[in-house]
Amino acid sequence: MTALAETVWVELCPLESIAREQGVAALLPDGTQVAVFRTHDDAVYALGNQDPFSGAWVLSRGILGDIAGVPVVASPMHKQHFDLRTGVCVDDETVSVPTYPVRVVDATILLGQT
């Protein structure tokens, strides 16, 4: 068993700076771009911001919704859907985007980094 590196929780933004059922992009100090989404039930998810099909860094600007009960974001470029929980593309399961741990503490969104 390998020891897990300790997760550091970085403060991103107040929950209120994301409107319900929308997303925003966040820039991490190392230049990584993360798409952070807030769903109708105030659950928060974080995926990589790059759309793997077009290469553009735009996933945060997609429409949120559900496909057969799975919470998804649709790429604003060509509408492929990504599972918000796992990052897997629903339309082509061989493709996926990275996911990041997120938490909401005191109405503030925290992003976990290892």
Next chain:
Amino acid sequence: MARTLVVVGNGMVGHRLVQALRDRDAAGAWRVVVFAEEARPAYDRVALTSYVDTWNPLALQLDGAEFDGDDRVELNLGDAVVGIDRQARTVTTASGRVQAYDTLALATGSAPFVPPVKGSDLPGCHVYRTIDDLDAIRDTAERARTGLGRGAAMVVGGGLLGLEAAKALRDMGLSPHVVEFAPRLMPLQVDEGGGALLKRLIEELDVTVHAGTTATVIEEDRGRLIAKLTNGVELDLDLVVFSAGIRPRDQLARAAGLTVGERGGIVVDSGCRTSDPHVYAIGECANLDGKVYGLVAPGYAMAEIVADRILGGAATFPGADMSTKLKLMGVDVASFGDAHATEEGALEVVFNDAVKGTYRKLVVSNDAKTLLGGILVGDANDYATLRPMVGRPLPGDPGALLAPAGGSGGGVGVGALPDEAQICSCNAVSKGDISEAIVVGGCDDVTKLKACTKAGTSCGSCVPMLKQLLTVCGVEQSKALCEHFDQSRAELFEIVRVTGITTFSDLIGKHGSGRGCDICKPAVASILASLGNGHILAGEQASLQDTNDRFLANIQRNGTYSVVPRIPGGEITPEKLMVIAQVAQDYGLYTKITGGQRIDLFGATVDQLPGIWKRLVDAGFESGHAYGKALRTVKSCVGSTWCRYGVQDSVGLAVELELRYRGLRSPHKLKSAVSGCARECAEARGKDFGVIATENGWNLYVGGNGGMMPRHADLLVSEVDKETLLKVIDRFLMFYIRTADRLQRTSTWLDAMEGGLDHLRDVVVEDSLGLCAELEAQMAEHVKGYADEWAGVLADPEKLARFTSFVNAPGTPDPTITFREERGQRVPVLLGTPEVIAR
């Protein structure tokens, strides 16, 4: 070693033979070499007339026509066979190739018959059989249209094909004259009563019918063609189309010494074998039982027989159903079974309604118990159910079957048909086959049924029956918008309009399920916007919008956006041009003149958009809605102000139209144009609504499109004054917004509309549904409520706050966006796609 089948002719039947053989010859015992005279892969000749709608040959190509990836089929396009050596068993082609065969199949089809009219070989005289023929007709028609006024054309022959040709000519903007030697149109299919009605209905559509006469001579006179008819009439024409029957192409067989029929056609037995046992003939070149069949279904049957025989089977020709149904310029004509009551003792029951314009005749056996045939003109909805009943006991009194009870023949449904009844006569598919595909095969929509049974893939007249059968088998036909709403867009529009619901949450809570998706959210957002619900980014609405609407700009491939200010009618002052130039220079934006007569500024990041728009709005610009399913542009030509030909002020009208309808959200984008005279420099007939000036007013054309499936707009009203014009456009647009499907342009909406242009005219001009006042009031609301969307964003700090690249680093530009230079301007550096994460 595999044996060789050579197929001569790659028409519909030749293609079907190759397909059938490849489907069945699992062992690969045969290889197939096809020689085709035409230069393109097999296409749907039955649908030839629809080529005029798209001018796209690929739209007609038959499934699998190229045999891609099948190394057992060698397709030689544009290389006709010119000789057969039956002793050596070889064919020789035009290119000089000699190809040996074990078995030869002739599928050379037929050629149009051109009657011996003097002058029939003049330039401008055409036949109507191939895509190339239609291209040639179009060339002549286009030359005709550069003259002033409407061109005229003569079709020689008033049969099924002649009327199709007349339709094509009318769709190309010519006035057709149909000349038929027999005393009525479609003499083979309809009787005198039906013919009389057909003539009336066709003439109402701007086609002149000359029956009981024929052309004797065609002369050229100063670039015009003058045709003289035996009844003394002279026609002044731009072009002539001969469509006076077909002749089997049996010359090759004749030269090779095969037996041909007295009136032509390669004689074959019931197994489609010619007088040489190694040679088959199928389709329109074959003469079976003394008959040459001019329809595709018997040809397909022959193709299947030959495929079977080649593989050792013993199939024989089952006899052919010569029924026909067509919809010509919106006029239904159907004829089936013993339509002319030739059977001994046959009785005719006729129902002729001159007021409604319908003629219905059933032919029954002398005890009135068995249906023998029938003719339907004006309304052929019951064709699909009546035809399969031919030769079977009638479910009721023939009179009751004909009574126009709610448009369906007194309750005859597919349910009444036995399993062996043929539903698709083109492809010989029975009710039993289809039911099985639905129940056992799991086909739950028409597309799947087509793929799995081939039913509905040729003339399409059985598609309504396929739908009915799906319903009978308990499959519900889905018009659902997406998995969250069972309703169609039009139904949702009505729900929102009638209930006054103003939010997506409310609508999906009460009438849908789940949380929505990228299909229903923008569609509902558009409906809410069409009905006037404030700014499109107000409250929850922002989360429904596609990225373009959400940032009021068009996303580009590198994630930047483009900016398109409105330039009504394409008219702009030098001062305003300078503002655009200055903004573009300051922000380093790539600039381009668009196809919509305005200027597009590319390469803005999300956080630059407000600054750019602040400067544009301050200078008097407003949003051009290039991002929205909304009115885009109203293009104009210079018109009477400057142009020496202009008869009205096209720029003035275009500006007025653009300002009237700006911001109008609709099922898909809306485009318009105004031309100052018939030369049409603004290309108004390629637009959703286009206006062309005449000496006396304005002509309004609707349903045009220039995109993937180009379509010329149809004339809705002519020579109206401006007030009437605006009224009709108001109604047209609102009717479209209410009833169209999601992402359905006006062109496809109009094509799908039952009753077509006539119905549209009834509704928006004659007010047949009593809707017009409501539609106008709705448009008046829109005009009154319009406000510039970008000004709305700039005035609202909350909306402005969303225009940031990074929530945790506002103002930091996106580091992934970089540019390089090309032809003196900045263009995006293409982004790589990430390596796929393996799972």
